[in-house]
Amino acid sequence: MKKDVTTHSRSGLRWPLKMAWRDGKASGKKLVLFMASIIIGIAAVVAIESFSNNIRDNVALQSKSLMGADFIIDSDKPISEEVQNIIDSLGGADAREIGFASMAAFPKAExxxxxxxxxxxxxxxxxxxxxxxxxxxxxxxxxxxxxLVDATLMMQFNLKPGDPIKIGDITLPISGALNSVPGSSSLFSSIAPPVLIPFELxxxxxxxxxxxxxDYKYYFVAPPExxxxxxxxxxDPRLDAADADLDTHTSTSQRLGRRYENFGKFLNLIAFIALLLGCVGIASAxxxxxxxxxxxxxxxKCLGATRRQTFMIYLLQIAGMGLLGGVVGTGAGLLLQRLFPWLLSDLLPIEIAxxxxxxxxIMGVILGVVMSVLFALYPLIGTLYVSPLQALRVEEKSRRRSRxxxxxxxxxxxxxxxxxALWLLENxxxxxxxxxxxxxxxxxxALLARxxxxxxxxxxxxGWSFTARQSLLNLFRPQNQTLTLVLAIGVxxxxxxxxxxxxDMLLAQASLDAEAESPNLILLDVQQEQQEEVAATIRENELRVIxxxxxxxxxxxxIKGRPVNEIREDSTxxxxxxxxxxxxxxxxRDSLIASEILESGEWIPQFNSEGVVPVSISSDFAEDAKVTLGDNIIFNVQGMMLRTRVxxxxxxxxxRMQMNFSLVFPKGVLEKAPQFRVLTTQVRDDAASAELQRDIVNQFPNVSIIDLRQVLKVIEDILGKIAWLINFMALFSILTGIIVLLGAVRTSKYQRLRESVLLRTIGARSSQILKITALEYFYLGALGSLAGVILSLVSSLLLAWLLFDSxxxxSLMPFLxxxxxxxLLVLLIGLGNSIGVIKSPPLEVLRKESR
Structure with a gap:
């Protein structure tokens, strides 16, 4: 045998590869469940990454369909002569659109x-x-x-083609239900569904x-070249200078693609964590x-094998296991990605092929090998320091691994x-x-577990009972899985x-604004001469103007003496x-409101003198405009120049769901400027809201009304859909933890057989051993899940304090x-896998020991 080893040592990897294969066939069952945890992690990463690529590719292919044209020139006011000249130089627009938010009345549905x-x-x-x-x-x-009326809106009010719809001063017949239209935002459509009418009306x-x-939009069809x-x-620079904008189908697709790509990256990180948990299980196994x-x-080593050869035997085994896990996981991920178009159908603007x-x-396969080898290296290093004397059962501690x-x-x-992570986030x-x-x-x-x-x-x-004491002893017995399972279950x-x-924190924050004295109905576009009549109508409905x-x-x-056109052209x-x-x-106004805090400077409530006008700016405006206290800004107020100082x-x-502003002026400055009003009130229920909206629309068709309760419901629905998807991805981490648990039980099953024999030898009954096992897994499940909940509680508290300032x-959901x-899940899995151990006859263990 020594001659055989020495001979093969000259053949490089041939002999270690053959030994790895022989030993792997005999021992593969012990690691198959841990390979499954790698498979699940890779499946999650491959599914998300592949689907993100599909979104990017489909958005690029369907970019023209999303916009409905090759490019658009748009403005939020009637276009200037300069913009009209640009449009004429392009041969004129192929189609025009004017759009706005407004209240619509449905007489049949009242x-x-x-x-x-x-x-x-x-x-x-x-x-x-x-x-x-x-x-x-x-x-x-x-x-x-x-x-054409949004299909969901028609179902909501039980409308049919031919029924009337009143928009402002005109009443039109409904020609049909609108299922989809290029250029509509799914989020805004949930709050203000689209209604299409002929341009000339x-x-x-x-x-x-x-x-x-x-919004004024001009659609163009460009030559193919x-x-x-x-x-x-x-x-774009010329249009920006003329208060207009250019959107091409390519820039729009890139912007939309980045939006969903970023969400995909976030989900990919969750999948990557599941993969890391599997690797922790691999290292433990x-x-x-x-x-x-x-x-x-x-x-x-006694027969002449070198340290390198024995190391390579098990390194090749692990690499092979990672390769197989990568191949199977990649295949599973490609199948799994077919679920995502269905899961995200309500959040995506296009059909995904x-x-x-x-x-x-290739990434999935390589990832399986690299992650398996990386996380197995530390225990593998231990084989380098095994002494040949250990073959003779000499009690000698192996040398410590090299630090x-x-x-x-x-x-x-x-x-x-x-x-x-850098590859995923690009930051x-x-x-x-x-x-x-x-x-x-x-x-x-890990610290909590230790x-x-x-x-x-x-x-x-x-002083505890025998079963209770023994279950605790199992948590720190040799080859225990406490640390691995707490990590997997906890994360x-x-x-x-x-x-x-x-x-729940975000929804609670939004809900607070709908309580007590906070308004939940906002009336927009109230003309200056209408405000008294609109206020009177609100009061007639037994409501008050807040x-x-x-x-x-x-x-x-x-800004600071530099015209905006000059700033636009400055690349620095x-x-x-x-x-x-x-x-x-x-x-x-003359005072701050509840959603504002004076960060720096002096709040000026009234301005009666002439000269430079004081203005209060939000911290966001200050950061984006690169201005601070004392800086000068000139504003164009509908043709009049207004010199201001911060x-x-x-x-x-x-x-906060209320009217907030980036710029606030003191009283005594803008009273004579062209303006409109926003009135707010609070309604008790849907019936009161519907009655007030009918009265306002009948008397003041130009006034738009936003019911914040409906907005909150839309936000809650969207958060719910996103939460469901993230839960789906987080389930991979839980599933990985379960597989790590199964693997831990399987890997230490022989040791448990010996423990079972010893316990029975000293008189323990099967029911007692079952209780010991149940208590052990109860402790592990409770410790892992409680640690995860408490850790998330602390992190969420920090998020509320540092990020949301709320x-x-x-939420009671994690606790209850x-x-x-x-x-309970950990307990059931632990018991299910341990039943065979408990029922095994003692003689079976003795036979294995003798073999």
Whole structure:
């Protein structure tokens, strides 16, 4: 045998590979469940990454259909002569649209609803389709001078084609139900569903008035050879200077693709955590597995095998297991991705055609090998220090692993995690934050597990019953799985419970604004001369006017003496682009409101002198405009230049569902400027809201009404859908933890057989052994899930304090459902896998021991 080993030592990897295969066939069952945890993690990563690629590719392919044209010129006010000249130079627009939010009345249903009115010229869309029921309505509504009404809205009010809809001063027949239309935002459509009418009827509605937010769009079909990037570079600066904007189908698809790609990256990190948990299980399994192989390693070294050869035998085994896990996991992930179009159907604006990316497939296979080897290296290093004397059962402690090698392995693991996160996030700061958060979370859970075991040892309850004491002893017996299972169960619970805490915190914060004295109904676009009559109508409905807010529109003309056009052309400028092109809605008042805190400067309530006007800006505006106290800003107030100086900076809680402003002026400045009003009130229930809306729409068709309770419901529905998806991904972590648990039980099953024999030898009954096992897994499940819930409670509290600046009211869901549910699950799995151990006859163990 020694000659055989020596001979094969000259053949490189041939002999270690053959030995790895022989030994693997005999021992593979011990590691198959841990390989399953790698498979699940890789399946999650591959599924999400492949689906993210599909979204990006489909958005790019369908970009024209999403927009309905090759490019759009749009403005939020009637276009200037300069913009008209640009449109004429392009050969004129192929179609036009005027859109705005308005209240619509449905006489048959005796109901009103805030809708998005879109007046379209014939021909639009040039790509994609207006999907309607009946299908002929997409064309006939133009000839019939009718309206296409959102299909969900028609179902809500039980409307049918031919029923009337009143928009402003005109009443139109409904031509059909609108199922989809290019250019609609799914989120805004939930609050203000789209209604399409012929372009020429817009003026007849009488709703285009001072202060109304009107969108003017000009659609173009470009020749096939047109370079959209060059067109954007050429026209966008000129249009920005003229208070207009250019959107090409390529830029729109890139922006939309990034939005969903970022969400995919977030889900990918959750999947990556599931994969890391599987790797923790692999490391634990390999550690136990190699302890059983130490005698064989010592024998091989006695026969002449080198340290390198014995090391390579088990390294090749692990690499093979990782390769197989990578292949199977990648295949499972490609199948799993077919679920995501169904799971995300309500959040995606397009139909997703599922394809398979070769790059993702290669990534999945390589990931399986790399992660398995990386996390197995530390226990594998132990084989290098096994003495041949251990083959003779000489009690000799093997030399400690090299500290240098342990540090290098740890650095390799952390470097890989950082690089993988960087590949997903494409941001060094976020990748470092992810790595740091991961290290902190795992460290805290590991520390809790070790402290728990140490506390049991130090304060062992000697007065407890035999079964209770033995179950505690099992938590720190040789080859225990306490640390591994607490990590796996704890991280999975942490992900899900953090989600519930954060979601409920956001909804609670929004709900607070609907309580007590806070308004929940907002009346927009109230003209100056209408405010008294509108207020009287509110009072006639036994409601009170909570706020009567003046709104003045203006744009930034110059910042610190530099005109906005000059800033736009300065490639080194750090001023955010939205500051230069946005039409600000501002107000004037003499005091701060509940959602504002004076950060710096002096609040000036009244301005009676001439000269430079004081203005209070939000901290967000200050950061984006790169201005501070004392800086000068000139505003264009509908043709009049207003010179201002920043006298105070406010922190604004934008999450509060109320009227907040970036710019606030003191009284005595804007009273004579063209303006409109926003009135707010609070309604008790749906009936009171519907009655007031009917009265307002009948008397003041130009006034739009937003019911904040409906907005809150839409937000809650969207958060619920996102939460469901994140729960689905977090389930991979829980499932990985369960498989790690199954593997731990399977790996230590022989040891448990010996324990069972010993316990029976001293007189223990099967029922007692069953109770010992049940208590052990109850402790593990309770410790892991409770640690995860408490850790998520702390992290959510920090999020509320540092990020959301909000009071934190913990959700009861993690405590009442997750904690007992996961504990029970761990208990059932542990018992299910241990029944065979308990029922095994003692003679069976003795026979195995003799063999």
């Amino acid at each position: 109901s009103t609803k805030l809708v998005r009115v879109r007046g379209l010229e014939k021909g639009f869309p040039f790509y994609g389709d207006l999907e309607t029921t009946p299908a002929t309505a997409a064309q006939s509504f133009q000839e019939q001078k009718g309206a 817009i003026e007849k509605t009488g709703l285009i008035q001072t202060g109304s937010r009107i 047109t370079d959209m990037e060059q067109l954007d570079k050429k026209l 390999i550690n136990i597995y190699l302890k059983e192989k130490l005698k064989m390693v010592a024998i091989l 599922v394809t398979y990316s070769p790059g993702v497939i 240098t090698s342990a540090v290098l392995v740890s650095l390799a693991v952390f470097t890989f995690i950082f690089l993988f 060094v700061k976020y990748s470092l934050a992810f790595l740091a958060g991961l290290i902190v979370t795992f460290s805290i859970l 402290l728990f075991m140490r506390a049991i040892k130090k304060y062992f309850p000697k 999975g619970t942490f992900l899900i419970s953090t989600l519930y805490f954060t979601k 706020n009567n807010i003046p709104i003045v529109t203006m744009r930034v003309r110059s 400028s750090k001023v955010n682009g939205w500051i230069l092109s946005h039409e600000f809605r501002v107000t004037y 006298t105070s900076i406010r922190t604004v809680d934008w999450a 009071a934190f009211v913990p 459902v997750l904690f007992p549910g996961i504990t």
